[in-house]
Amino acid sequence: MIQPDQLKAILNTIEGTDYAGKSSIDLLMEYGFQLKQWMAFSGEQMSLAKEALHRKKKQAMINLVASLGAQKIHLSPLLQKEYVNDCCHMEHGIYELADRCNKACSHSINLVITCISALKEEMKLSQVLS
Incomplete structure (x- = not known):
């Protein structure tokens, strides 16, 4: 279940x-x-949202083709593609939210790694100086 x-x-x-506070x-x-x-x-x-987006796009295209026919x-x-994309704006938004969340986690993990490395270097320096 998708949980935005x-x-x-x-x-x-x-x-x-x-x-x-995380020193x-x-x-x-x-x-x-x-x-x-x-x-x-x-x-x-992200995976669930992408599946939902593709299902919605498929159904929107089926409906559009039937209506046009x-x-x-x-x-x-x-114009067909734009219409289908407009029909799926909520699903696309949820996918983007999941993607942004995933990337924010990744960047934050990189920051945590950097902070841990800096703390280790500070500890080494303090041991050398004492």
Whole structure:
């Protein structure tokens, strides 16, 4: 089942994360594991959303072709494609939301890795200086 509200909640959590409060390697690792779980969830949501989008596009095209045939109207392929895409705007929006959430998790994981590396370097420096 597609859960756009959960995806929005994940994005809001990532956006509101204060890394100043995550100044230990253990806290950063814990957050990294949470991000990994969110990344897996958002990846699954992307897959489900893409399936829903394709089903909706197929049905919209079937309906359009039937309607055009019944009314003996010709519509250029470009206008047909635009019409079908407009019919699927909600499904496309949900897919984009899942994709953005997945990418935000990925970028946040990279930031966590960078922060952990910086903390390790600080620890090495403090040991050398003491």
